[in-house]
Amino acid sequence: MKARELMPALCLLVLLFLFGCEREQRPTRAPAAASAVADPSYAASGKTPVSNRYEENAYAVSQGKTWYRAYNCNGCHAQGGGDIGPPLMDAKWRYGSDPGAIYASIAHGRPNGMPAFGEHVPEDQIWQLVAYVRSMSGQLSGSVAPNRGDNLQAAPPENRRKKETPTHEATPAAEH
Amino acid sequence: MNIGMTSLARPLQDALRPAGIQAEHIGGLWNLTLGLCALVFLLIVAACVAALWIAPRADAGTAPNLDSLARPERRIWRVIGWSTGLATVGLLVLLAADVFTSRALARMPLQDAVNIELVGHMWWWEARYRDADPSREFTTANELHIPAGRPVVVTLRSNDVIHSLWIPNLHGKKDLIPGRTATLRLRADRPGTYRGQCAEFCGIEHAMMALLVEAEPAAAYEAWAARQRRPAAEPADALARRGREVFLSRSCVMCHTVSGTSANAKLGPDLTHLASRRTIASGMFPNNRGHLVGWIADPQSLKPGVNMPPNALPPDDLQALLAYLETLK
Numbered sequence: 001m002k003a004r005e006l007m008p009a010l011c012l013l014v015l016l017f018l019f020g021c022e023r024e025q026r027p028t029r030a031p032a033a034a035s036a037v038a039d040p041s042y043a044a045s046g047k048t049p050v051s052n053r054y055e056e057n058a059y060a061v062s063q064g065k066t067w068y069r070a071y072n073c074n075g076c077h078a079q080g081g082g083d084i085g086p087p088l089m090d091a092k093w094r095y096g097s098d099p100g101a102i103y104a105s106i107a108h109g110r111p112n113g114m115p116a117f118g119e120h121v122p123e124d125q126i127w128q129l130v131a132y133v134r135s136m137s138g139q140l141s142g143s144v145a146p147n148r149g150d151n152l153q154a155a156p157p158e159n160r161r162k163k164e165t166p167t168h169e170a171t172p173a174a175e176h
Numbered sequence: 177m178n179i180g181m182t183s184l185a186r187p188l189q190d191a192l193r194p195a196g197i198q199a200e201h202i203g204g205l206w207n208l209t210l211g212l213c214a215l216v217f218l219l220i221v222a223a224c225v226a227a228l229w230i231a232p233r234a235d236a237g238t239a240p241n242l243d244s245l246a247r248p249e250r251r252i253w254r255v256i257g258w259s260t261g262l263a264t265v266g267l268l269v270l271l272a273a274d275v276f277t278s279r280a281l282a283r284m285p286l287q288d289a290v291n292i293e294l295v296g297h298m299w300w301w302e303a304r305y306r307d308a309d310p311s312r313e314f315t316t317a318n319e320l321h322i323p324a325g326r327p328v329v330v331t332l333r334s335n336d337v338i339h340s341l342w343i344p345n346l347h348g349k350k351d352l353i354p355g356r357t358a359t360l361r362l363r364a365d366r367p368g369t370y371r372g373q374c375a376e377f378c379g380i381e382h383a384m385m386a387l388l389v390e391a392e393p394a395a396a397y398e399a400w401a402a403r404q405r406r407p408a409a410e411p412a413d414a415l416a417r418r419g420r421e422v423f424l425s426r427s428c429v430m431c432h433t434v435s436g437t438s439a440n441a442k443l444g445p446d447l448t449h450l451a452s453r454r455t456i457a458s459g460m461f462p463n464n465r466g467h468l469v470g471w472i473a474d475p476q477s478l479k480p481g482v483n484m485p486p487n488a489l490p491p492d493d494l495q496a497l498l499a500y501l502e503t504l505k
Contacts, residue, residue, distance in 0.1 A: 028476040066483070070443040071430055120430050122485040150336075150354060 050100030064132025097166035138163035189371035191344035296339030300458040317445035323397035340376035364391030386459030407436030419500025
């Protein structure tokens with residue numbers, strides 16, 4: 001058979017592959033919560049890590065970036081580089097890099113000044129924030145993490161950062 | 177979806193019924209352009225009909241007389257010359273009208289102007305009334321009040337993507353481009369309610385990004401502005417006070433401002449005088465208890481994609497919150 005005769009079949013085959021494509025959904029309602037983290041003392045050590053379905057959704061991670069700025073996380077963590085709060089874009093984690101641990105930190109607060117936002121920020125938005133926080137140290141795929149933002153940012157965009165290998169950092173004693 | 181708006185007195189949104197000097201200039205240009213283009217169109221149609229009329233023809237039974245096709249074509253340089261000249265003059269007339277309209281728009285006197293900074297958000301309008309005295313400034317959303325007969329300078333900025341402001345009865349469109357500032361100078365000469373609309377596709381709820389402009393007599397405007405400058409009144413009854421506690425202890429406080437309380441966030445519309453506005457959700461629904469409760473409980477079912485999250489409040493808290501919001505006059 002000549003190559004020319006094979007072409008239509010080949011085109012059809014390629015078209016068939018398009019059925020494998022999936023358009024990313026923009027969740028406008030809270031998905032069923034993965035609320036295994038009602039326990040304020042939650043930390044990843046010795047527990048099954050909680051997964052966050054928003055880590056595979058670029059829209060949700062970008063929303064997380066919006067909340068990060070709107071809710072003034074910048075005020076203490078700066079743009080992830082850390083200020084009076086610890087940096088979020090490095091490899092070190094005091095309470096583990098697991099989404100459940102980050103959720104617990106935001107919702108229930110931590111010693112040394114991290115306030116509890118659980119009463120004020122809806123659960124859904126906390127999960128979006130969790131996904132964004134993890135993107136800051138390159139834990140998310142480059143196709144999901146946010147691109148360059150509109151605001152001044154003294155670091156490469158989140159989707160261009162190299163993936164840090166999470167390590168444990170001891171929680172400092174009271175810092176006064 | 178938009179069942180609500182029909183129950184309101186329909187605000188005017190019609191570029192052909194100008195209510196201000198700027199829209200009148202633009203309306204004049206439109207009428208001239210329409211008239212001239214209609215004339216050109218009629219001339220072309222007439223030329224086509226004439227060509228068909230003088231073309232060789234015959235009855236069904238006889239052969240057509242094709243002599244005229246055999247003769248050398250008439251020289252029609254003169255006709256072509258006249259047509260070209262006429263077209264050039266027509267276009268020059270339009271060009272001149274355009275230039276003079278632009279000049280007229282730029283020449284509106286601006287003494288004693290009201291300064292409004294209008295910021296486009298996905299998908300609502302934030303309006304800050306500027307004043308030389310900072311204590312007289314105030315912020316509102318989705319509803320502008322302007323004094324009829326007084327010039328208004330609207331400074332346009334965008335918070336996220338490109339929007340465009342179009343209040344057809346008052347002026348033409350002007351884009352709001354992130355990182356840039358544009359100005360629109362307008363004047364409403366006749367009191368009335370005019371509807372504006374985002375005129376540049378800005379996302380899934382672009383069509384639901386409207387704003388109302390109330391042009392009022394000077395005294396009514398000043399009274400409105402004085403009310404807007406006041407902080408929110410202290411709630412009188414226990415239910416509304418409890419509603420304020422709900423407002424300040426739940427997620428409302430993360431995005432909204434109610435001046436006079438600790439709620440001071442800028443992500444969503446300023447709610448200090450929410451109850452004084454005619455609509456909620458950027459001109460989408462009339463501002464009444466039914467729509468408000470639906471909006472608070474599940475905004476995603478009313479305006480999918482909006483940044484406001486669903487709020488699953490216990491019924492008592494929700495009633496208290498509504499009672500509080502209704503005190504924000």
